[in-house]
Amino acid sequence: MSRGPPAPARASAARLTSTTNRPPRTRIRLGTEPRSSRARRARLDLRTALVGSTVGHMDRIADVWGPRTPHGKGTVWPARVDEYLADGLSEDEVDRWVPSACVLCSNGCGCDIAVKDGRMVGVRGRATDVVNHGRLGPKGLYGSTPWASSPDRLTRPLVREAGQLVETDWDTAMGRVVEVSRRLLAEKGPLTHGFYSTGQLFAEEYYVLGVIGKAGLGTPHMDGNTRLCTATSAAAFKESFGADGQPGSYTDVEHCDALFLYGHNMAETQTVLWMRVLDRTRSPDPPVVVCVDPRRTPVAVEAERTGGVHLAPRVGTNLALMNGLTRELFANGWVDERWVRDHTLGVEELRGIVEPYTPEVVARTCGVDADDLRRAARIFGESRDVLSTVLQGFYQSHQATASAVAVHNLHLLRGLIGRPGSGVLQMNGQPTAQNNRECGADGDLPGFRNWENPRHVGELAELWNVDPLTIPHWAPPTHAMQIFGYAEEGSIGLLWVVGTNPAVSMPESARIRRILGGDQCFVVVQDLFLTETARLADVVLPAAGWGEKTGTFTNTNRVVHLSEKAVEPPGEARSDLEIFLMYADAMDFRDRDGAPLVPWREPEEVFDAWREASRGRPVDYTGLTYARLRGPTGIPWPVTEHAPDGTDRLYHDGVFPTRTDECETYGHDLLTGAVVTEQEHRAMRPDGRAFLKGAHHTPPHEEPGPEYPMLYTTGRTVYQFHTRTKTGRSPSLRAAAPDAWVELSEVDAARLGVSEGDVVRVESPRGAIEVRARVGRVRPGTVFAPFHYGSWDLDDADPEHQHRQANELTMTVWDPVSKQPYFKTAACRVVRVRGGDGPAPAPTTAASAPVGGGVPGTSGGAPTTTRLTDTPGYPDDPAVDAAGGTGGR
Amino acid sequence: MHLATYVGLAHRSERTLAESLRVVGEGHARHPDVLFTCRTLAGFSDDHVRQLEPVARRYGERHGGDVEEPDRLHAAGLAEVRSGPVGLLRDLQDLHVLGTLVLTTWTVINQAAQGLRDHELLSIARSASGQTSRQLSWLNTRMKAAAPQALIVAP
CATH class of the missing domain: 2.20.25.90 (ADC-like domains)
Structure with a gap:
């Protein structure tokens, strides 16, 4: 039907x-x-x-x-x-x-x-x-x-003395860092240094960190926790379109006829974008929503409400589902053959790859209904304009890059890209993840440059006035999981962790604690609080946070904002920029002519330097200044002479940055991660055409068996962010989701004899947690755990015996192309431990809602105000106003 | 017809490559990408071995001990792995040598298939060559990434 x-x-x-x-x-x-x-x-x-x-x-x-x-x-x-x-x-x-x-x-x-x-x-x-x-x-x-x-708050630097962290002054703390740094450089060179940063600094801070690492020290071992949240988004863009860069815009929400959300519980992860969606789906002419998620999220409910489809594939089978959808486009003639011929490469290979994935085969592999798959494909195939959004359900799951690329394939096959209502939003997990990708503090070179292209490396060498060989480009920049591997074996002897909490957020927590706490590697942690990670460090540097410093950042929609300093940081805390500059000064990094490599002092000077680094690249900031950013709204890049007010969406002309001399990567084998060589890329003559790339589905790395019969997946709740460093210190948010839980389906709960609120033990081959159970809306056979809950706010926390940290159970395994760890595919077993004293501490308002009654609704937030105001004109907004005029300018 | 010699060589070298990939993967399991990719790549070679069955039925298959097969074409597989970062590098390099033997074997079979106008064999040889190139590309990619750290700073 x-x-x-x-x-x-x-x-x-x-x-x-x-x-x-x-x-x-x-x-x-x-x-x-x-x-x-x-x-x-x-x-x-x-x-x-x-x-x-x-x-x-x-x-x-x-x-x-x-x-x-x-x-x-x-x-x-x-x-x-x-x-x-x-x-x-x-x-x-x-x-x-x-x-x-x-x-x-x-x-x-x-x-x-x-x-x-x-x-x-x-x-x-x-x-x-x-x-x-x-x-x-x-x-x-x-x-x-x-x-x-x-x-x-951390207000003074800390150093480890006789096993204990004790307060000290900046000279002493930075002196220790510099001493270790110089010694390692003298003994074994720059490959001894690793930096693990974040998705929460400002662009200026990433750029300076990038220059220090890539041109000052010359280490390839720089990555961010962006590897955990957004690496697949960047990798998928590079594979399909030649370079990173969000093609679509939030304004597509107003124009689409169908909205596909792939592994994206937008209702909880991007609440404001979801408000934008709801304001369309609750109107008389709503778009049809299709939701791909193993939980019955608010997105899934909205899909059913709008006449769309909720597809709940078995964890680890996303690519089989995507191959099935793609096959339906071919089988039903929903492919725009002419557009595909003019604007893409690889359609015949893709057709061959997806051919075996009939709806029946997909239904068996994924545990979805074959007719539901057909209906979803028909909605994609027959709607005039389709917007797709993608997040962690794809990025942190098996065959991540291939699955995210498959979303691009669907759009490319129909030519649905680059016009209002037709676009792709590969979301980010963090507010400034985009800047880490752009500015070169993670596994990319600044300005979306290609590490395999000598001309691109040469541009940076000229900009920084250093020998091109200083800039590590013999292999891809080292990804986070490999950096921790090198720290584990001790070949990285100095690991500097900035603004992130890997002791809670990385997979297989016990291993990460061992690496950070061991003697084989000197660990520096720079943060706002004494996090679980900071407790394991040799030196802790107190940082200023948002509102305590000035800088710019770019959202997932390419919109650049300037965030001004509002207040002074507490005590001796300093901005991350100041801390990096302090290190650069102490190390006395010089360029080829003996001038200081890092000459900047103020954020605005760094911004101007970064702007020059972006010139002529897809991520072109040349039209942006602090003065421009002090206007009424953020501005989406590229901002150039030709687009002085920014660019709402990319690729309106169907021309992509895939030219061999322009692209950010020559591409990869999606199944193995093997790189495509420059010669191979050149021989394909992509010349502005997008790549259609596919791969076969392979079984996940760990499948349920007799010992661990259930699937384990992790995720977020609407009230907490990451490891709750900020949200856990807000009384309203803390009370709304105070403690960890796991979600079980009604069937599984009945089978295991578990009632709402009972304490259960969830075990995988790597570790266990004991938390209360929510009998909820997860797919039968699957256990969901929120990853926010570490031990910083527990009085009785024994770091070796975490009882509620979701990543105790996850596997150390990553995507072959994006190198993003797979947090969503592991096997586990559940045992009831004892009865509870009330419902699980899980919120009732969104995907964690209970199936049964009797659980009081989550509420009790401090009063806020909401006002309806007149709607101004928005620059570059393609929507029309009620009078029939064009929106914006 | 000497094609049988090369069918035998393809059969045996693919099997050796598959086994060696599994040995290296399991032996270096603390590098999960090595473990899992080696398993996947071993699967490629398993497929090729299966695809050779009808070919062997048609052209025969000659193995070691036969005087017509030059001894130097034998390649021993990897029965155990080396340890440490340099050990991993050397093991990947050995796999690459094995893979090259497989690739050139398919090149030779491909040439024969053309001469025989055997479409089925041609299609098998082409697809197997392509898959073997993917195996080699990954080994090359992984060695390039691992080499500086292993050679310069590894303990």
Whole structure:
């Protein structure tokens, strides 16, 4: 019973004016307050449309996404301003509002930080920002500021003395780092140095770190925890399109007829983007949603509500599912043969690879219904405009890059890319992950340059005035898992961890603790708090955080924001930039002419230097300055002479950066990770055409068996971010998801004799956790565990006996191309330990909702305000306003 | 017809390569990418061995001990692995040598298939050559990445 999507509703603006859901739409200048009678009328209309929903003071723990502002297809997403102020403060008690953007997910919502008496006391969404149109999510509202004045902030450097970390001054702490660094360089050279950074610094800090590592020391061992969150996104772009770079835009949400979310629980991971989606799906002409996820998430519910499909493949079988969808496009003639001929390479090989993946074969492999697969494929094949988004359900799972590339293949086969409504959003997990990818502090060269292209390396050598051989480019930059491997064997003798918590976030925690705590490697940790990782370090450097320093960062949608310093950091804490400069000065790195290699002092000087490094590359920042970024909204790159106001979406002309001399990589074998050589690449003459690449499905590395009969998968909850360094210090967020849990399906719970809230032991061949069980909405046979919960806030924490850390169980194994670890495919067994004293501490508001009743709803967030305001014009927004004019300029 | 000699050589060298890949993978299991990729690549060679069955039925298959097969074409597999980073490098290099023997064997069979106008054999030889090249590419990629650390700083 295959059913097509509803006929695309091409609602005209004129028609929309007659509906009750007409959005308030006034033409105003950015940053000014409209006072026309029409605006007031529009506002009244909207309020009418919102009857029944709460506008005003809101508990955003209970109401995660806030009130709806539904609007018609192709019209501008209405503005709505969300605000949180601590301690019952009102707006007129705030001393200053400092412009920034939120760093508690990858969405990058424009916001202003409220400052009172030199302290950050809250945030307000910016109505004029293209990313969020004024909205903020629960993490942004409640979690942005409380951590900063937390009494347990690191305020002085620490060094290890007789086994204990003790406070010291900066000279002593940095002196120790420099002493070890110089000794290792003299003894064995730069390959003794490894840097493991983050997705949460600013662009300027990554760039300086990149220059220090690549041109100062000359080590290839630099990566970020971006390897854990976003490496597959970058790798998939490079394989398909030749270079990194998000093709689509959030504005595609307003124009698509179908929306596919692959392993992307957007409702929890990017709450504000999900609000944008809900405002379309709850309108009279909604897009059809298709959800690929092993849990019944809010996305899955929305898929069912809009007449779409929820496909819940068995963990580890994503690629088989994608091959099945791809085969359906070929089998039903949904391929735009002409576009494919003109703009792609490899269609015949791909056709051959997917041929065996009939719906019946896929149904058996993935445990999905064959007709559901056919329906999903038909929705993709017959909708006029399709937007696809992808996240960790694909990136951290088996055959990650091949699966993410398969999403590109579907779009390329239909030519659905580069126009409003048709695009791909390979999401990021962290707010500034994109900058690590761009600026060269992770496994890439700055400016999306190709380490195998001598001309690209030469450009950097010239820019930095160093010998090209200083810049390590004999092999791919070392990925995080390999860096820890080298630290384990001791060939990396100095490991510098910046702004991340691998003791909790990396797979197979027991092994990571051993590596960090051992004597074979000197460990430096630079962070805001004494994290589980910092406790194992030899030197701990106290860092300033967001709002305590100035810098830029780029969201997953390519939008660059300037985040200004709002307050002073506590005690002796210093910005990451200052710390890197301190190290560079002490090491006295010089260029080829004896001048200082790292001459910059202020963030703006570094930004200008980075801008030059980006010139002429796909990630071109040349039109951006701090002055430009002080405007009403963030600006999406590339920003150049030809695109002075930025670029809403890439590849409108179907021309991709795949030329051999231009591309960021010559590509890989998706199954093995073997590199394609320059000669092989040149011989294919890609010349701007995109690659269609496929691979066969292979069974996951660990499959359930008699001893470990269930599948184990990990993920996030809407109220926490990463290892809760910030969100765990917000009372509202902490109370909403205070402790770890696992989710079991109703069938499995019954079989195991487990009731809601019972304590269970979950074991894999590598470790075990004991937590309370939520009888929830996960696919039968699968166990879900949130990865946020380490031990920093437990009094009785014995680091060797973690009882709630999800990564105790995960495997050390990674994708052959992106090298992203697989957090979502392991085998486990579950044993009931004892009865509980109430329901599991899992939230009820989203994917972790219980199946049964009797569990009180998650609520109790501090009051926030939500205001509907007039909707300004947004630069480059392709949507039309209610009067039928074009949106934006 | 001497093709049988090369069918035998392909058969045996592919089997040796598959076994050696598994030995190296298991022996260096603390490098999970080596473990799992070696398993996958061994699967390629298993497939080739299977594909050779109809060919062997048609052309015969001559093995060692036969005076017509020059002794120097034998290649012993890897029965055990070396230890440490340099050991891994040397083991990967040995696999590469084995893989090269397999590849040139398929090149020779491919030439014979053309002369015989045997479409089935030609298709098998072409596909096997392509798969063997993928095995060699991965070994080369992995050696290049591992070499500097192993040669310069490994303990």
